[in-house]
Amino acid sequence: MSSVLKNDLFLRALKGESVTRPPVWMMRQAGRYLPEFIKIREQYDFFTRCQTPELASEITVQPIRRFGMDAAILFSDILVVPQAMGIPFEMKPGVGPWLENPIRTPQDVERVIIPDVESSLKYVMDAIRMTNEKLQGEIPLIGFAGSPWTIFCYCVQGQGSKNFDQAKAFCFTHPKAAHALLQKITNTTIAYLKAKVAAGVHAVQLFDSWGGMLSPEDYTEFSWQYLQQIVTALKTDTPVIVFGKGCWFALDTMAKSGASALGVDWTCAPGLARKFSGGQITLQGNFDPSRLLSPPETIRKMVHEMIRAFGKDRYIVNLGHGILPNIPVSHAGAFIQAVKEYAE
Structure with a gap:
């Protein structure tokens, strides 16, 4: 599909080709920091x-x-899957x-269905087709999903959490049921x-937002083996990016998975990320998303330093997590512009 795109910088970076500058997009770029988004939010609820x-x-x-990023990411949510x-x-x-009623027993797991995604999530597929019409072949569109472990965390905890203690407890007290739910x-x-492809x-990105909550051993058992199944199933269809927040310890394993790229959060230095992977x-x-609160000139300088630290090839400029709602629009613009004007 890349041949019909006017700007295929993002796909070329995923293939490891040499580029004049790295591509740039931002996690959660379609969202809460934009005044035009806030207008829509005032009229319609989230789902x-x-x-x-x-x-x-x-x-x-x-x-x-507004900014002309090198890739768009479909506005959706990881919870449409559960x-x-x-x-x-x-x-x-x-x-x-x-x-309201989190999954807390093996019986609860048995009741969970594996749906026909073409009908139950048809609205996502329609949104993809409609978005591509609006993009008119300018740039690639990224689809995404949460990692099974991250979805599992919400299903068992019932809401966000600082430590997902209930989710972990379920794994350690009902491992068989936990694995059954993770597999579903x-x-x-x-x-x-x-279906999205x-x-x-x-391209698709897998968000393992809560992978870093697990020890390396438990990560292998309750998160990575399921992510690996997804990468294996998708890698011949499309490039796959795996982003595990706090999962620097797994970068070496992830690099051998067949994924096209790995996301790195801001707690891992570029040199170490290259070494570990x-x-x-x-x-x-x-x-660091909070660094977008720095003055635009500082942002520009730091972005150029980051590109030099990672190297311009085999690199996609992004934040280490989603953009925060309180970021000034001009600062987000400074981040994107800094990449576009980068020259070695």
């Missing part, structure tokens, strides 16, 4: 925005119109993800991402 293709596609292209599995998440104002999420996610996304795979990251 209405996700489930209405006209709204999701409009939100996806808003930051592209919703399709019959786990009725809502987004509670002031709380975030909320599940994995199977659904594979079908979901394959068929609908027109050019073996130096042959494309890396993505890892500007």
Whole structure:
């Protein structure tokens, strides 16, 4: 598909090709820091925005119109997957993800379904097609999903948490049921991402937001083996980016997975990320999102230093996690512009 894109810098970086400058996009770029997004948010609740293709596609292209990133990421949420599995998440104002009756017993796990994603998540596929129409072949579109472990955390905890103690307790007291739920999420996610590729996304990213909550041994058992299944199932269809927050200890394993790129958070220095990942795979990251509160001139200087530290090839400039809601729009612009003007 890359041949029809006017700007395929992002896809070339994923392939490891040499580029004049690295591509740039920002996690959560379609969202809460943009005044045009806030206008839509005032009219429609969160999941209405996700489930209405006209709204999701409009939100996806808003930051592209404003800043001209090298890739768009579909506006959606990782929780649309458990919703399709019959786990009725809502987004509670002031709380975030909320599940009235969390999964707490093996019997609860048995009730979870593996849905037909083509029908239950049709609105996502429609949003992809609509977004590509709006992008008109300018840049690639990224689809995403949460890692099975991260989805599992919300399903068992029932809401966000500093330590996901209930989720971990379930793994350690009901390992068989925990693995059964993780496998159901994995199977659904594979079908979901394959459908997204068929609908027109050019790459997919897996977000393991809570992988860093686990010890390296438990990470292997409860998170990585399921991520590996997804990478294996998708890698011949599309480039796959794996982003595990706080998972620097797994970069060497991830680099051998068949993924095209690995996301790195801001707590791991570029040189160490290259070393841990073996130096042959494309890396993505890892500007501290809070650093976008620095003056624009500082942002520019730090972005150029970051590119030099990672090297311009096999590198995608991004934040080390999602952009914060309180970032001035001009500072986000300074971040993107700094990459575009980069010259060795």
